[in-house]
Amino acid sequence: MTTSIRSDPLRPRVDHELEERSILRTWLRMLACTNIIEGRVRGALREKFDTTLPRFDLLAQLDAASCDAPSGLTMSELSRRLMVTNGNLTGLVDRLVREGLVARVSSPPDRRAQIVSLTSAGKAALNAMTPDHALWLRNMFQDLTEADRRHLYTLLGKLKRSAQVATEWTP
């Protein structure tokens, strides 16, 4: 039976240390995975399409949202989905507008808001990249069976919820 941190904060110190070491190991390995995968995707995007990962992510996010929001997303909504700050997005969108891949128009009902949407060139660029992107990922995930993947997905879901909920209380 695994002990819960919340329910038993006073169990022996050695248990804490063992547990913390095992958490750290897991966390570092996860970081290594994302670094490796992100690095390879970044390099492949640069080599094959002369673009960057954040640009690709932004285009992909707009495309993914296009069923719900066919006219585009606001800057805030986009930054929330990409998990980056608003300020970061400003420059990123600037560059993509300059490249003609996205359009940025003021929202008529709310003059503060900017609606960002894919241009047809943006759609075309994304369609050109997406199959390769999927292939690269498939290639890197190839040793995981479908069951492995499903299990990983479930565990990550649990972790995500846990990390989001965690209050950063420090005694």
Added chain:
Amino acid sequence: MTTSIRSDPLRPRVDHELEERSILRTWLRMLACTNIIEGRVRGALREKFDTTLPRFDLLAQLDAASCDAPSGLTMSELSRRLMVTNGNLTGLVDRLVREGLVARVSSPPDRRAQIVSLTSAGKAALNAMTPDHALWLRNMFQDLTEADRRHLYTLLGKLKRSAQVATEWTP
């Protein structure tokens, strides 16, 4: 039974698409996890210790290596371990030297190499931060049982190996 990509590259197209979607979902969720956790650790380091995550990682890496290499690590070795480029490290070490947390000396046997090591102030700073860092992680991982963690660790190990080995061949 799960089909292998390598052994059966000609199975029906719909299987490919399902598999790719499931891989993408898993990958995006993993990215979300690391973004959330990294973000919270970054924020906590800034709030409580007025420092940054890369600085902390560098100090921690030097400390972790201190048993093997008590006199410090070269820039190249450090950049390899931190999984960042050499050029990145130059500035990072510059800032830490300016803050007095690490020392950088030329290696006598190889005058090209720079050996970076923790100063006593650096050790002290790290010792002050490490318990909190472990606590933050423990807090964010709290909903995962020990079995969950072990399983996650194993799956990530498999993924890491798979991603490292993957050749970025594109047909």
Added chain:
DNA sequence: AGGCGATGTTTTAGGCTTATAATAACTCGG
């Protein structure tokens, strides 16, 4: 209508990160 808090975006300053090119020092075969 006017003010006021909330929300959406950009600006600013600084740091992180990469890729590429340049510089310096090592090694080793001839």
Added chain:
DNA sequence: CCGAGTTATTATAAGCCTAAAACATCGCCT
């Protein structure tokens, strides 16, 4: 010994990213 290739590091240019502050607009309340 000396030059060619290799390895270690730094410089440079561009982009990514954050936090905090500034600015603009909205919605609401009186």
